[in-house]
Amino acid sequence: MVTALVDAREAAERVVDPEMPMLTLADLGVLRRVETAGDGTVVVTLTPTYSGCPALEAMRDDLRAALQDAGYDAVEVRTTFSPPWSTDWISDEGRRKLAEAGVAPPDRIGPKAAGAPIPLTLAPPSQTVACPQCGAADTEEVSRFGPTACTALRRCRSCAEPFEHVKEI
Amino acid sequence: MDTHSPHPGHDENVYDALSTADDDGRWAFGTGFDAGDAEITAPAPEGVDRADVATYCLMLADDALIASQRLAGWTAKAPELEEEVALANIALDLLGQARVLLSRAGHLGAAEPYRVGPQDDEDVLTYFRDDRAFRNVTLAETDLGDFGRTIAWILVFAAWRLALMQRLTGSRDPVLAAVAGKAVKELTYHRDYAAQWVLRLGDGTELSHARMQAGLDGVWPHVEELFLAHDVERRLVEAGVAVDPAELRGDVDAVVAQVLPAATLTRPETPAVGLVGGRGGRDGVHTEALGGVLALMQSLARAHPGATW
Numbered sequence: 437m438v439t440a441l442v443d444a445r446e447a448a449e450r451v452v453d454p455e456m457p458m459l460t461l462a463d464l465g466v467l468r469r470v471e472t473a474g475d476g477t478v479v480v481t482l483t484p485t486y487s488g489c490p491a492l493e494a495m496r497d498d499l500r501a502a503l504q505d506a507g508y509d510a511v512e513v514r515t516t517f518s519p520p521w522s523t524d525w526i527s528d529e530g531r532r533k534l535a536e537a538g539v540a541p542p543d544r545i546g547p548k549a550a551g552a553p554i555p556l557t558l559a560p561p562s563q564t565v566a567c568p569q570c571g572a573a574d575t576e577e578v579s580r581f582g583p584t585a586c587t588a589l590r591r592c593r594s595c596a597e598p599f600e601h602v603k604e605i
Numbered sequence: 606m607d608t609h610s611p612h613p614g615h616d617e618n619v620y621d622a623l624s625t626a627d628d629d630g631r632w633a634f635g636t637g638f639d640a641g642d643a644e645i646t647a648p649a650p651e652g653v654d655r656a657d658v659a660t661y662c663l664m665l666a667d668d669a670l671i672a673s674q675r676l677a678g679w680t681a682k683a684p685e686l687e688e689e690v691a692l693a694n695i696a697l698d699l700l701g702q703a704r705v706l707l708s709r710a711g712h713l714g715a716a717e718p719y720r721v722g723p724q725d726d727e728d729v730l731t732y733f734r735d736d737r738a739f740r741n742v743t744l745a746e747t748d749l750g751d752f753g754r755t756i757a758w759i760l761v762f763a764a765w766r767l768a769l770m771q772r773l774t775g776s777r778d779p780v781l782a783a784v785a786g787k788a789v790k791e792l793t794y795h796r797d798y799a800a801q802w803v804l805r806l807g808d809g810t811e812l813s814h815a816r817m818q819a820g821l822d823g824v825w826p827h828v829e830e831l832f833l834a835h836d837v838e839r840r841l842v843e844a845g846v847a848v849d850p851a852e853l854r855g856d857v858d859a860v861v862a863q864v865l866p867a868a869t870l871t872r873p874e875t876p877a878v879g880l881v882g883g884r885g886g887r888d889g890v891h892t893e894a895l896g897g898v899l900a901l902m903q904s905l906a907r908a909h910p911g912a913t914w
Contacts, residue, residue, distance in 0.1 A: 487787050488701025517644060517705065518783035520790065553856060554767065554789070556863055557797045558804055580798055581691035585698070589687065605790045 444478045445470040447506035454494040455584045456602075458537040461495065465525025468516055477510040478503055483521050486585040486605075523586075523604050538568045540575075540590065540601040565601050567592035575599075645708050650777040653844045658778055659713035660740065660837045661847050663730070664887055665769075665781075666706030667741035670731060671895070672762060673699040674902050675749050684752055691798055695759065698791040702784055707731065709780040722911050732906035736899055737889040743878065744827035746886070746895040753806055753813070754820030760799035760864065761824055761857070765831045767792035768856035772848040781846065800864045807868025814869065821865075822873045829877035831857070835887040 448470045449462035461467045461482070468481040480499050484492050496513040503511045523542035526534075531541035543563065567575050572594030579589040580603065587600040649655040676696035683689035704727050710716070711726020719733040744762060749755040770792060773785035806817040832854045834842070841847030865872055884890040 484701070484787075486698055486701060486791060487705065487784070488697040488699070490697070516783075518779070518786055520783070520786040522790075553859070554771065554793050556800055556860055558800055558864065558867060579687035579691060580794060581687075581694040583690070585694060603794075605794075 443506060444472060444480075444503060444508055447502050447508075448480050448499055451495070451498045451502045454491045454498065456534070456537075456539070458533045458539075459526075459530050461499075463527050463530030463533060465527065465530070466495070466521060473512075475510070476508075477512055478508045479512045479514060481514045481516050483516050485521050487517075489585055491584075521605075523602060526602070534602060535568050538599055539587070540565045540568050540599060542602045542604045545604045565590055567595060567597065568599055569597045570595040577601075644779045644783050645705070645712050647779045649713060650844070650846060653777070653841070653846055655713050657837050657840055658846060659710045659715040661841050662706045662710035662713065662781070663715055664740040664835070664837075665784075666703045666710060666730075667739050668745050668762075668766065669699040669706070670703035671739065671741045671745040671898055673697070673703060674898055675745070675747075676755075676759075678749065679755065688752070692755070695795050695798070698788075698795070702788050702791070703727075705780065705784050709784075728906070732903045733910075736891055736895050739886075739889060739891065739895060739899070741886050741891075741895075742827070742830050743886040743892050743895075744824065744831060746891060746898055747824065747827055748894055750820065750823060751816060753816035754823050756799050756802040756806065757817065757820035758824045759795060760803055760860070761828055761831075763792050763796035763799055764857045764860040765853055767796055768853040769848050769850070772852065775845075776847070777845045796860070800860070803864050803870070804868045807865070807870040817868070818870050818873075821870060822875050825873035825875045826878040828857075830880070830885050833880075833885065833887075838887075 448467060449460055451461050453459045453461060453464050453466075456464070464485070466483050466485060468483050469479070470481075471479050473479055480503070482492070482495060482499070492515065499513050500511045522545070524544050524546070526542065534541040564573050565575050566573050570592060572592055574593040575590050576593060577588060578591050578598065582589045582600050582603075586602055586605070588603040589598065590601050591598045649658045673696040676692050676699070679689060679692045681689070683692055707727035707730045708725070711730060716726040716729040719729050719738070721729070721733055724732075744758070747758070749758055767789065770785040770788040773781055774789065776782045776785065803817060806813040808814070809817075832850050834850050838847050838850065842849045861872060864870075878892070881890045
């Protein structure tokens with residue numbers, strides 16, 4: 437018998453992402469379930485953003501500590517890979533916090549057609565990403581791969597500031 | 606752990622957070638990926654040979670593991686900081702795919718013959734297997750050479766693996782399907798990255814064009830092997846678990862046909878590297894390049910097989 441625990445969920449939801457600490461795990465959309473098993477163990481199910489996300493281990497440790505602080509001694513953190521995380525799971529609140537912290541939030545991409553070959557992108561993406569510093573739309577991609585697995589590097593042509601963009605996945 | 610705070614995740618002391626394993630010692634060469642996780646412990650699909658699924662997981666894991674180790678060789682040596690970050694990110698994505706697949710292979714029994722200590726399955730399989738036990742395609746182990754050849758290598762590898770993973774999302778094995786679902790998104794970025802560089806270098810200066818063409822010519826002999834099915838793959842295709850590699854040729858050819866003319870490059874005609882007695886990387890028959898990759902990857906762990914910190 438597995439029953440959802442409100443307080444444990446709240447405690448888990450407040451834990452912040454180790455690489456983007458302006459976001460909670462709930463904002464990021466990686467917290468799948470918080471349940472309590474028959475023996476009282478709190479079982480938290482996480483999903484990684486990228487397969488090799490090095491922050492996963494830190495998230496587990498932080499979740500265990502936060503739940504122990506909230507009075508739950510027996511905590512088990514599980515990982516699930518399916519369905520795969522998408523940036524669409526970042527909440528509106530999370531998007532607002534990213535922008536406030538100077539990180540451009542991802543566009544919403546919606547579900548993709550299954551089975552069709554994925555088109556190759558040869559030209560630089562035509563996507564408009566507004567500068568989180570000055571709001572100008574005239575920005576360019578510097579590199580598709582940034583300091584964390586989930587960000588790209590961009591530069592604003594108007595205010596000349598570099599910034600990170602959480603790239604759509 | 607007695608000397609540490611009882612709640613080491615607290616952000617007031619970052620050093621505590623570095624040593625918060627729930628056991629007393631953490632093996633020095635891995636971060637303790639938990640093989641007890643959701644999908645990994647699922648049984649093999651009904652009516653399918655468990656050892657076959659384990660071997661297939663090893664094949665796809667080893668492709669990514671060895672490719673990741675090769676790409677990591679660019680760290681601190683890439684031509685630009687941005688490219689170094691990109692190559693390291695691609696390597697990290699592949700390593701992540703490999704870790705889940707290795708854990709799955711281990712759960713299905715693949716790690717037992719190699720176990721020397723208390724390590725997790727993924728670490729046993731990474732550090733304590735010899736070259737003949739690695740199942741990667743030989744493309745994964747080849748020397749990446751210069752940046753042009755590295756880009757050619759990523760284009761072919763990512764186009765092929767993306768075509769494979771896209772089809773694998775429908776696998777009857779829940780771990781293979783889940784890994785594939787994530788890998789498709791990651792590999793799409795890898796393939797675009799390589800294709801855009803092929804275009805830039807091929808249609809760039811005389812020198813960049815020549816080196817990009819030479820890079821393509823250099824990796825081409827390993828392309829044919831990507832489409833050959835091993836007996837394990839054939840059996841698992843029948844069972845709805847694996848993808849038939851022969852099906853992937855069309856997708857890879859389409860990418861090549863789109864990118865090379867746009868980059869003013871020509872499709873190489875270098876002959877394929879032959880199999881040895883009909884056997885290749887999937888059978889554990891490798892080129893001598895794999896030995897060097899494994900020496901670098903495994904020597905420290907083998908020198909200190911029980912080390913913890």
